[in-house]
Amino acid sequence: xxDALILSRIQFAANISFHILFPTITIAxxxxxxxxxxxxxxxxDQRFMEAYMFWVKIFALSFAMxxxxxxxxxxxxxxxxxxxxxxxxxxxxxxxxxxxMTAFFLEAVFLGIMLFGASRVPAWLHMTATFxxxxxxxMSAFWIIVLNSWMHTPQxxxxxxxxAHATDWWAIIFNPxxxxxxxxxxLASFLTVSFLIAGVSAFRWLxxxxxxxxxxxxxxxxxxxxxxxxxxxxxGDMHGLNxxxxxxxxxxxxxxxxxxxxxxxxxxxxxxxxxxxxxxFEIAIPKLASFILTHDWNGKVQGLxxxxxxDGTILHPRVAPVFWSFRVMVGTGLAMLIVSWVTVGLxxxxxxxxxxxxxxxxxPKPVMYGLVAMSFSGWxxxxxxxxxxxxxxxxxxxxxxxxxxxxxxxxxxxxVLSTLIGYLVVYAILLVAYIGVIFYLARRSNMGKSIEPxxxxxxxxxxxxxx
Amino acid sequence: xxxxxxxxxxxPFTFAILMGLSILIYVVLDGFDxxxxxxxxxxxxxxxxxxxxxxxxxxDANETWLVLAIGIMLVAFPxxxxxxxxxxxxxxxxxxIGLIMRGVxxxxxxxxxxxxxxxxxxxxxxxxxxxxxxxxxxxxxxxxGLDYTWGHFAFAVLTAIFLTVGYSFIGxxxxxxxxxxxxxxxxxxxxxxxxxxxxxxxxxxxxxxPLVSTRxxxxxxxxxxxxxxxxxxxLSAILVVWLWSMLQKMPRAGDRGxxxxxxxxxLLWVLAFLGMAYSxxxxxxxxxxxxxxxxxAPESLFIILIGTCFVLPTIxxxxxxxxxxxxxxxxxxxxx
Ligand code: HDD
Ligand code: HEM
Ligand code: HEM
Numbered sequence: 001x002x003d004a005l006i007l008s009r010i011q012f013a014a015n016i017s018f019h020i021l022f023p024t025i026t027i028a029x030x031x032x033x034x035x036x037x038x039x040x041x042x043x044x045d046q047r048f049m050e051a052y053m054f055w056v057k058i059f060a061l062s063f064a065m066x067x068x069x070x071x072x073x074x075x076x077x078x079x080x081x082x083x084x085x086x087x088x089x090x091x092x093x094x095x096x097x098x099x100x101m102t103a104f105f106l107e108a109v110f111l112g113i114m115l116f117g118a119s120r121v122p123a124w125l126h127m128t129a130t131f132x133x134x135x136x137x138x139m140s141a142f143w144i145i146v147l148n149s150w151m152h153t154p155q156x157x158x159x160x161x162x163x164a165h166a167t168d169w170w171a172i173i174f175n176p177x178x179x180x181x182x183x184x185x186x187l188a189s190f191l192t193v194s195f196l197i198a199g200v201s202a203f204r205w206l207x208x209x210x211x212x213x214x215x216x217x218x219x220x221x222x223x224x225x226x227x228x229x230x231x232x233x234x235x236g237d238m239h240g241l242n243x244x245x246x247x248x249x250x251x252x253x254x255x256x257x258x259x260x261x262x263x264x265x266x267x268x269x270x271x272x273x274x275x276x277x278x279x280x281f282e283i284a285i286p287k288l289a290s291f292i293l294t295h296d297w298n299g300k301v302q303g304l305x306x307x308x309x310x311d312g313t314i315l316h317p318r319v320a321p322v323f324w325s326f327r328v329m330v331g332t333g334l335a336m337l338i339v340s341w342v343t344v345g346l347x348x349x350x351x352x353x354x355x356x357x358x359x360x361x362x363x364p365k366p367v368m369y370g371l372v373a374m375s376f377s378g379w380x381x382x383x384x385x386x387x388x389x390x391x392x393x394x395x396x397x398x399x400x401x402x403x404x405x406x407x408x409x410x411x412x413x414x415x416v417l418s419t420l421i422g423y424l425v426v427y428a429i430l431l432v433a434y435i436g437v438i439f440y441l442a443r444r445s446n447m448g449k450s451i452e453p454x455x456x457x458x459x460x461x462x463x464x465x466x467x
Numbered sequence: 468x469x470x471x472x473x474x475x476x477x478x479p480f481t482f483a484i485l486m487g488l489s490i491l492i493y494v495v496l497d498g499f500d501x502x503x504x505x506x507x508x509x510x511x512x513x514x515x516x517x518x519x520x521x522x523x524x525x526x527d528a529n530e531t532w533l534v535l536a537i538g539i540m541l542v543a544f545p546x547x548x549x550x551x552x553x554x555x556x557x558x559x560x561x562x563x564i565g566l567i568m569r570g571v572x573x574x575x576x577x578x579x580x581x582x583x584x585x586x587x588x589x590x591x592x593x594x595x596x597x598x599x600x601x602x603x604x605x606x607x608x609x610x611x612g613l614d615y616t617w618g619h620f621a622f623a624v625l626t627a628i629f630l631t632v633g634y635s636f637i638g639x640x641x642x643x644x645x646x647x648x649x650x651x652x653x654x655x656x657x658x659x660x661x662x663x664x665x666x667x668x669x670x671x672x673x674x675x676x677p678l679v680s681t682r683x684x685x686x687x688x689x690x691x692x693x694x695x696x697x698x699x700x701x702l703s704a705i706l707v708v709w710l711w712s713m714l715q716k717m718p719r720a721g722d723r724g725x726x727x728x729x730x731x732x733x734l735l736w737v738l739a740f741l742g743m744a745y746s747x748x749x750x751x752x753x754x755x756x757x758x759x760x761x762x763x764a765p766e767s768l769f770i771i772l773i774g775t776c777f778v779l780p781t782i783x784x785x786x787x788x789x790x791x792x793x794x795x796x797x798x799x800x801x802x803x
Binding site for chain 1: 523524525527528531537540545548549550553557559563568575578764766767778786793
């Protein structure tokens with residue numbers, strides 16, 4: 001039987017992994033919808049309204065999933081990690097409180113107006129509501145990332161009788177890893193949404209829904225992806241350098257590098273063996289790790305063996321999961337780069353008669369299938385990224401301040417296990433239903449009504465909706 | 468130094484009030500929309516759509532008050548938060564599963580293929596029922612001091628049922644306000660039935676609470692302290708009678724006063740809540756931990772309080788805006 005600690009960790013990981021799937025979509029999709037909405041108001045171009053009307057449904061669905069799984073998260077601190085709040089509650093508390101007050105209410109209240117209010121309020125108020133929802137989701141990402149980053153790079157506090165007391169809020173909020181993590185997460189969200197929109201639009205295209213709205217959505221999404229992915233790779237690199245400074249053990253685990261040395265090779269593939277403290281079946285590029293991490297081919301890089309205490313206690317995280325999840329993330333990122341650039345390249349080709357570009361119509365079928373396959377690639381990279389970050393922090397919960405073990409609740413393991421199974425069953429069903437409904441909506445908007453209604457945003461004109 | 472008195476005294480008190488306020492707003496607001504869900508089996512398909520439409524723009528914001536309440540407890544009384552939530556581990560889990568089910572069913576029932584609509588309607592009902600029951604169960608266990616004995620368990624089962632009936636009562640008054648014709652008449656019937664559950668529930672809790680501890684008993688029955696409490700039962704009785712006679716005459720011509728039952732029901736909740744708060748003060752975990760012992764460091768509470776002073780009025784402001792935008796009878800929910 002596993003103990004309550006490991007079960008609580010698995011339960012927390014399951015809950016947050018499920019939760020983060022939906023914020024990753026709503027954060028960026030909110031802004032995309034705002035963009036469609038404003039463009040429609042500015043140009044009266046029906047394509048924008050068509051795209052808006054389709055994606056707002058997926059937004060509403062994702063939002064509901066995000067809200068209910070988020071409510072679960074806010075209870076998890078008390079049910080599973082009471083020690084967390086007792087030790088660092090003075091820092092974590094205000095950050096969470098500000099998230100609820102400045103973000104959750106904003107998005108929750110204006111969501112109603114954004115979704116159902118278009119015919120009841122003037123256009124400017126509807127646009128404002130759409131803006132506030134997008135802004136609210138971004139704010140909530142900001143506050144929670146502040147807290148999470150503080151747990152990785154804590155500062156601005158002092159310990160009195162084993163309890164953290166805040167001394168400098170500015171230092172707490174703008175802690176060293178926050179800017180990188182926030183930027184990386186926002187970009188992750190935009191990339192996830194870009195590939196989702198591109199994938200679902202390609203799917204609609206393949207089954208015959210070649211409307212202007214689909215064309216526009218596919219075009220916008222893939223261009224955005226192609227522009228953002230290089231930025232993401234750059235920010236990821238900077239993020240890694242920052243981590244090397246504050247959490248060197250994590251970076252050593254990500255690299256699968258055991259010995260401290262100069263001119264360290266970049267390990268592409270290996271099976272890290274923690275017992276033998278070496279890599280098996282290693283494939284590596286000489287000196288590249290030194291170059292990436294220090295920007296010097298012969299730079300010195302710390303290895304995992306530096307993080308073993310005299311008495312043999314291991315002070316670094318488990319290597320294999322960190323090593324592998326990091327590779328999954330970077331691999332997905334590279335796949336995104338290739339797919340988006342190839343697609344944009346194909347779209348930029350000149351028409352046969354030499355007038356204009358081929359655009360979406362010039363994309364061959366295999367590319368469309370490729371885009372469909374990439375629909376949820378953002379989820380994969382985001383989860384892999386969070387696993388790298390979070391498992392890489394272990395055994396610490398707040399780096400150098402408290403360990404995960406100190407936080408765990410005194411609850412019987414069987415209770416944690418049975419609720420864990422309950423959550424997993426519910427999550428599995430919901431995930432299937434969610435993905436199923438997205439593609440169902442895509443198919444339905446093609447059935448017989450390829451063009452969704454031109455929707456009036458003035459209450460005086462009434463046109464029947466698509467359903 | 469202490470311009471306004473000792474912050475270790477008034478800060479915990481202020482936060483206890485804020486927390487109580489959020490819980491109260493939560494049970495009224497989410498109470499009515501959970502209640503609407505509990506009433507689902509009594510409605511036909513078209514009525515279900517109408518009932519959903521009456522809560523569609525609001526339910527998300529309503530649930531956020533729960534997040535705020537639990538958040539305030541988390542930040543202001545961390546020890547209590549840990550003790551209460553670990554003691555209520557299982558009912559909290561069940562409530563969350565319930566909230567998940569109903570929250571997503573809301574979206575799925577209109578977006579999934581039509582053949583699944585009934586399924587999602589049932590999920591919506593089951594989720595609402597599960598959340599209401601587990602909240603009532605938690606209330607009962609909390610009153611009993613979070614100790615699991617068979618007697619306490621039985622009491623908690625009782626409060627679970629009563630709270631669910633109470634929610635469906637306030638839900639019914641909401642439906643009276645938001646709909647008309649046949650459904651409204653039906654809702655009047657539901658409310659007439661529900662009010663008795665509510666009366667029994669308040670009665671049972673009032674009977675049990677003073678028995679939990681001698682301290683509360685003295686607060687209730689010792690002269691002159693008992694006088695502070697006296698207005699509550701009297702006012703409640705007046706409200707119940709008033710509500711009952713009002714429901715007899717519903718619906719009235721021209722839909723006059725269709726919102727009155729909801730307002731009176733809300734007042735009834737407020738009174739019941741005040742009674743509980745008065746009895747348990749100053750404890751946050753009944754008879755074990757006072758708000759003063761459980762409170763976080765003053766400097767952290769202070770920084771939250773400053774934010775609250777600005778943000779809370781804003782939240783209330785735009786909540787009112789949302790209710791104003793969607794005032795009047797519920798119409799079909801559409802994205803345009
Ligand atoms: C980077 C983004 C991010 C991360 C790491 C988290 N969340 Fe989240 N959360 C959001 C971004 C978000 C969001 C975008 O703001 C959501 C998703 C959909 C929504 O409605 O808001 C949300 C919803 C949401 C809600 C419902 C709010 C409502 O009622 O509107 C709660 C209570 C939480 N979250 C709590 C948490 C907790 C306790 C987390 C960590 C342990 C957490 N979230 C991680
Ligand atoms: C949203 C994306 C996130 C994901 C996918 C994620 C994932 C994970 C995972 C997989 C673990 C388990 C590591 C292990 O035990 O080996 C973990 C640990 C933890 N994370 Fe995160 N996390 C996220 C964000 C956050 C945030 C925002 C916070 C705090 C505000 C947080 C707090 C914690 C805590 C308290 C633990 C310790 C419990 C544990 O070890 O499981 N996480 N997280
Ligand atoms: C391909 C180049 C990429 C590099 C070099 C890179 C680098 C990194 C590094 C070093 C971390 C760990 C931060 C830490 O130590 O705590 C990280 C985390 C993360 N990555 Fe990436 N990343 C890349 C691509 C991506 C992509 C494509 C996505 C998603 C679409 C993504 C999403 C994330 C997320 C969500 C996290 C966890 C949150 C955080 O710590 O920022 N990454 N990334």
